[in-house]
Amino acid sequence: MSRGDRRRVLGRHALLAAPLAASAIFALVIFVGPTTSQSATPPSVELGALLFDASCSSCHGANGEGIDGRGPSLKNEGRAAADFVLRTGRMPLADPSAQAKRGPVRFTEEEILALVEHVGLIGDGVDIPNVDITNADLGNGGSIFRLNCAACHVASAAGAPIGGNRRAPSLALSTPTEVGEAILTGPGSMPVFGVLTEDEINDVAGYVENLAEQNTTGALHFGGAGPVAEGLAAWILALIPMVALTRWIGRARSGRDPSEEDTDAIEAAK
């Protein structure tokens, strides 16, 4: 084997090595992921208290009693609300006057479990719901959604402004558990929907998941450009025949628009 051949083979090996290494890391993450998140050891009470003190007490008070103008009392928020705000990256908030928004998650799995435990012990709020969408009735979920949720989140769940500088966000990234948590805790200016049964929550969560899937595959069919770019593309496609039509209507036609020579002749004849 010549040197060049060897280099080529090595090069091919290197090409193979990159995806292999990537999938090995991926497999490791999948393998390690559940063992850390479902660790048998209960969340550390000490860690939860330390984290709360460092990241939450400046707005919610040392004991979660709330601080006027900074953050509400957490006495009735419970594990569901804590899990929701931490897993959607809403807390810790940067600015107490701004609406909490979905963002990057700021804590590790272990820290989230510890903080959820800590907030759960502050008072008596709702526990994290066990949402299961495997047998969700999408028809029923759809009617519940249109009746109770679409007014703010709109029928496609894309979200919309709801006044007072607030916005009902898109539900495209919401997990079924987050949908259940939002329904039970009513984050921000969203109402609590305490009347919905466990089955109804499963149905709505299944419906929201289905909407999100349809929206993403819809975007993929168009090359994954997303709704704004797709809207723009539709406009441009519609615009081309419109422009052609106006040019056709507006073009000079013999017998209708006098030519320059004719105009001169008319002027001379006067």
Ligand code: HEC
């Ligand atoms: C800069 C101030 C600030 C910090 C820091 C902060 N919060 Fe909040 N938190 C707020 C405000 C303000 C609200 C009310 C949000 C709203 O109504 O839109 C809130 C709401 C909440 C809620 C109720 C969710 C809801 O809207 O019903 C929970 C639970 C919560 N925070 C937990 C935490 C935890 C846990 C931490 C620490 C990791 C934390 N917060 C850090 C200001 C803060």
Ligand code: HEC
């Ligand atoms: C009155 C308007 C209103 C209605 C009705 C409403 N929501 Fe909301 N929803 C909101 C607002 C506002 C937020 C953002 C909360 C915040 O500031 O953190 C929200 C947040 C959410 C989130 C979190 C999304 C994210 O960004 O992580 C979910 C999930 C959700 N709503 C589901 C529902 C479902 C399901 C229903 C019907 C059962 C519903 N909402 C009805 C206003 C509404």
